[in-house]
Amino acid sequence: MKTAVSPRKAPRQARSQATVTAILDAAARVLVERGYAAANTNLVAERAGVSVGSLYQYFPNKDALITALHDRHSRQMDEVMDRAFALSQDLPFDEALQLIIEGVVEAHRVEAGLHRVLETQLAGLDMLSSHEETEARIAEQMGCLLARYPDQVRVPNLRLAVYMLMHALHALVHAVVATRPSGVSLKTATQEIVRMTRLYLSSPPTGG
Amino acid sequence: MKTAVSPRKAPRQARSQATVTAILDAAARVLVERGYAAANTNLVAERAGVSVGSLYQYFPNKDALITALHDRHSRQMDEVMDRAFALSQDLPFDEALQLIIEGVVEAHRVEAGLHRVLETQLAGLDMLSSHEETEARIAEQMGCLLARYPDQVRVPNLRLAVYMLMHALHALVHAVVATRPSGVSLKTATQEIVRMTRLYLSSPPTGG
Amino acid sequence: MKTAVSPRKAPRQARSQATVTAILDAAARVLVERGYAAANTNLVAERAGVSVGSLYQYFPNKDALITALHDRHSRQMDEVMDRAFALSQDLPFDEALQLIIEGVVEAHRVEAGLHRVLETQLAGLDMLSSHEETEARIAEQMGCLLARYPDQVRVPNLRLAVYMLMHALHALVHAVVATRPSGVSLKTATQEIVRMTRLYLSSPPTGG
Amino acid sequence: MKTAVSPRKAPRQARSQATVTAILDAAARVLVERGYAAANTNLVAERAGVSVGSLYQYFPNKDALITALHDRHSRQMDEVMDRAFALSQDLPFDEALQLIIEGVVEAHRVEAGLHRVLETQLAGLDMLSSHEETEARIAEQMGCLLARYPDQVRVPNLRLAVYMLMHALHALVHAVVATRPSGVSLKTATQEIVRMTRLYLSSPPTGG
DNA sequence: TATGAATGAGCCTTCATTCAT
DNA sequence: GATGAATGAAGGCTCATTCAT
Structure with a gap:
């Protein structure tokens, strides 16, 4: 199949x-x-x-249908992400970050509703495996990206930082695509996500 | 009744x-x-x-049962949050932040699984009203908190900052409670959330 | 009981x-x-x-309740009918007829709704016995009444005539109590029932 | 469909x-x-x-099933009645009357039990509309019929007469089809209904 | 292969009836 | 006796799945 x-x-x-x-x-x-x-x-x-x-x-059955839908959606997302990572290859840190985040936002804008439903209502199904794979792959790429900029990325624990970003970005992108505070454009909101990410990544562990 | x-x-x-x-x-x-x-x-x-x-x-029916469950859970969460906000009243910024975030983590640790299901699968039910109320109230309290520390909190748009934090913290707390990178304790992870939040809030809008 | x-x-x-x-x-x-x-x-x-x-x-159970209600209602109706038959005892035919029919109408006016429901929805229950008894008793009395006026009552078959009247009167009384053609009073309608009954009873079997 | x-x-x-x-x-x-x-x-x-x-x-649901059953039954009854009315078109009064009443009896003989239940237990359902329509149509036809014979039909109020007949005939036909006094055939009973109807219709309002 | 009528397990809900207090 | 919370069989209806055409 x-x-x-x-x-x-x-x-x-x-x-x-x-x-x-x-x-x-x-x-x-x-x-x-x-x-x-x-x-x-x-x-x-x-x-x-x-x-x-x-x-x-x-x-063969309803779950298989949903799983297939999920897989197709994942594949589409993956492609967008892969493209973004590829394009960011030779860019300076700030630009790479911006490109990636804008890419994620863009990826989510296409089928935000579906994305949410798939993520949300399907927690119980056994299709997580493929989902976790995808997540892991993106985390991997993210890790590589951060490792490429040792001067700007100063975090105490790279794996932890990736973990933090995966979750925070995920939520923020979803939020930003679905709804924003009145008077805030998608562009502005996206910029703010970039800003938060940069601040988090580029500050030395200790406040000093 | x-x-x-x-x-x-x-x-x-x-x-x-x-x-x-x-x-x-x-x-x-x-x-x-x-x-x-x-x-x-x-x-x-x-x-x-x-x-x-x-x-x-x-x-009276299945939905009413779920709604009641949701209400009970919300009330419990609210109490924890209220307590945290109250305790943070006279503390310096860093400590207040830490207290609040630890409070949220604690609140979610009790019934994390239930919390997720309620949030997730109940999008369709009509119980959102009470949920959104709660969210709004917390956002309100968060806004007040930030406004109390004008020296440390330097964000271009307070409403946007609150919005960002609501979503990022929400996701991170859920994540942290459920699972962490191997070798990272809940305490460490929570600390990292505090760090991210502090960095985000206390940096002036422009890198300068 | x-x-x-x-x-x-x-x-x-x-x-x-x-x-x-x-x-x-x-x-x-x-x-x-x-x-x-x-x-x-x-x-x-x-x-x-x-x-x-x-x-x-x-x-002891729901049906017993309904049956008891039915019995009580029957008893009340019986009393009214008995009274009417008793009063008509020494009256001339036309007046007796009128008295009886007005009595039946009156009896049905009190609890027309209940009467209908009991008659209608309870066809399936086993309480018919008492109902049929009542019916039989009234038919009996009706037969006696008609037999008292051999000069005015000229029907080919008394039992058949009673049967006809029981059913026709029953329906007409119900109808008349519940609803009438616009512009027709209950009194007028009752009068028409009397007229129909008199015509039916007092005409010789053969048109000649 | x-x-x-x-x-x-x-x-x-x-x-x-x-x-x-x-x-x-x-x-x-x-x-x-x-x-x-x-x-x-x-x-x-x-x-x-x-x-x-x-x-x-x-x-779509239980009531719809019952309604459909009711409609089918009504349609069957209507056809029988229409046929009877059509056939009676050019007949003299007595014969027309006999034909119609025999038609009604015939119509009820087919599914007397069903007819009773439908009429009886379904007062609460919303299918009355179609039922009342049918009733109205039959009343209409009955009115026309009576109006065709001004010499034989001498009633003070045609609408009232139709109303009386609708109800009396209805009950008598039901009764006659279901059960009769012992020794009385369906044919005889039907004849008696015809007789009652004729007497009612052809007598001048005042006994004189 | 495509179709869609047919299937029936299973879910939500009601209500006659019981029984501990 | 009186109470009313508790019971659970039964009924209306849905929908994943099958199979004859």
């Missing part, structure tokens, strides 16, 4: 691919609109314009 | 109170174990050691 | 009697307001101002 | 139609046997030889 499709010999596969995509899209919409509890496979199939039977042809 | 009970001749009420408490406790456990969607009233009743009928004697 | 209470030594009994009456009254009200399906013993008890426990002290 | 099916390629629809019919038939049976309160959808489904799920595929 979920294996890449070889470019040639697409006719059959193309149909399947389109159907799978339609189903996942419908699932995303339904999930965002009604939450996991109220989302049901019949509705997803209807919204996707296919029969329930077809849905079950491609996904 | 659940108003204060007169001290003498409490047996009847005491029994009811105990039942209500047992139900709420069971609901909390079930919710944490299985999430909202998979939690069902029959199971909650069974776990509470009462019949479904009793459950419905005290809570 | 339901046995007459001896006049002396009433204190205890009086209390019970009052409670039973209150319960039956409440049951009547609830039944009229919500119908049999939606009526429930807890509500009846509450409306009667007693506990469910007390209700079950006097009535 | 239940609109006419194109003759060719009906298999799908035919199946559904059959299922719907089976459900309605089962509902009718259960309703007659146990009354509305004791009738439950699970039993209806079982009796119909389908699953509850199927029942709810065709009827």
Whole structure:
């Protein structure tokens, strides 16, 4: 499942691919609109314009569908992040930081609702493995990034700093994308996240 | 209904109170174990050691039960926070900050799992009002706190700073309570949150 | 049960009697307001101002309660009818007829709603026996009445005539009490019932 | 939904139609046997030889099922009545009257039990509208009929007469179909209804 | 393969009835 | 006797899943 499709010999596969995509899209919409509890496979199939039977042809059960949706979403996010990290490669610290954070915000803006639902309502499902993988990979990249700027990044414990940033950034980006204090633009808010991050990273452990 | 009970001749009420408490406790456990969607009233009743009928004697429906649980939890959190804010009243900035953050961590340590589920899976229910109230009240107190230390708190926009802290602290506290990088104690992690907060608040807007 | 209470030594009994009456009254009200399906013993008890426990002290189960209510209602109706038949004893045919029919209308006006519900929704219960008895007794009396006026009552088959009248009058009285064509008073409508009855009874079997 | 099916390629629809019919038939049976309160959808489904799920595929809820049953029954009755009224068009008064009343009796003979339950236990449901419509239409037709014979029909108030007949006939037909005095055939009883009706309609208001 | 009617386990809720106080 | 909290069987309804066409 979920294996890449070889470019040639697409006719059959193309149909399947389109159907799978339609189903996942419908699932995303339904999930965002009604939450996991109220989302049901019949509705997803209807919204996707296919029969329930077809849905079950491609996904053995409801959880598999949600998992697949989650995986697809993760992959999309990963790509954005990878691109951001790649671009930041040769930039000075401040610019790299800004680029990365703006990238994350951008990544979350696309499907903020879906992202939230997936993260939120799916705590109980067994799909965490892939999610944690992703998290770990991003943490890894983040660690590498920080390690590249020993002069600006002066934290007592790099692993701890990465951990702090992962969680703080995650929450702030979500918040900033969803809602901001009145009169504050997304750009300004994003800038403030950058500022907080820079302050945190570039101050020596001891106040002295 | 659940108003204060007169001290003498409490047996009847005491029994009811105990039942209500047992139900709420069971609901909390079930919710944490299985999430909202998979939690069902029959199971909650069974776990509470009462019949479904009793459950419905005290809570008109499933949502009301969850809402009541949420309210109870909120009240408990509020008390902890209020206490922390009160104690921090006459302390110097650094100590006040530390006290507050340790208070929040402490508040979350009690029922972290429940807290997460309630926050997470209940987005759809109509109980948000009380939740948002609580949030607003805490934000208000936070704002007052920061305003008390104009010398140490140098942020360009106080409302924005409060907003940033609310979200970042929230996430970090949750994270820290649930899991930490190996080798990092809860105390150390909490300290790091304090450090991040202090750095963020006490640096002038412009690097200069 | 339901046995007459001896006049002396009433204190205890009086209390019970009052409670039973209150319960039956409440049951009547609830039944009229919500119908049999939606009526429930807890509500009846509450409306009667007693506990469910007390209700079950006097009535072994819900059906017994309804049956008792039905019996009480029947008895009240019977009394009215008996009185009407007694008064009509020495009157000429037309006046006797009018008196009886007005009596029936009057009897139904008091608790028309209850009467309807009892008749209607209780078809399935096993309380019909007493109901059929009452019906039979009234039919009997009606037969006697008609037999008293051989000159005016010229029907081919007396039993059939009684049967016809029982059913037609029943329906018409119900209808007339509940609703009438606009502009028609209860008195006028009652008069028309009398007219129909007289015409039916006093015409010779063959048109000749 | 239940609109006419194109003759060719009906298999799908035919199946559904059959299922719907089976459900309605089962509902009718259960309703007659146990009354509305004791009738439950699970039993209806079982009796119909389908699953509850199927029942709810065709009827959104219990009341809708009963309403549909009521509608189907009404439609059947209407057809019989319409036919009777149509046939009576050019007949002399006595024959027209006889035809109509025999028609009503015939209409009720088919599903007398169901008819009674539907009329009886369903006062509370919102299906009255259609029922009252039917009643009004029949009253209308009855009025027209009577108006066609000004020589034989001599009543003081046509609307009142129609009202009287609607109620009396209704009750008598029900009675006659369900049970009769011993020794009286359905035919004889029906004849007696005709006789009563004729006497009522053709006598001048005042005895003179 | 696609379809969608059919299935039925399971959930929320009610209410007649019991019983400890 | 009176009370009313507690009980739990039963009923309405949903929805993940299957399978005949």
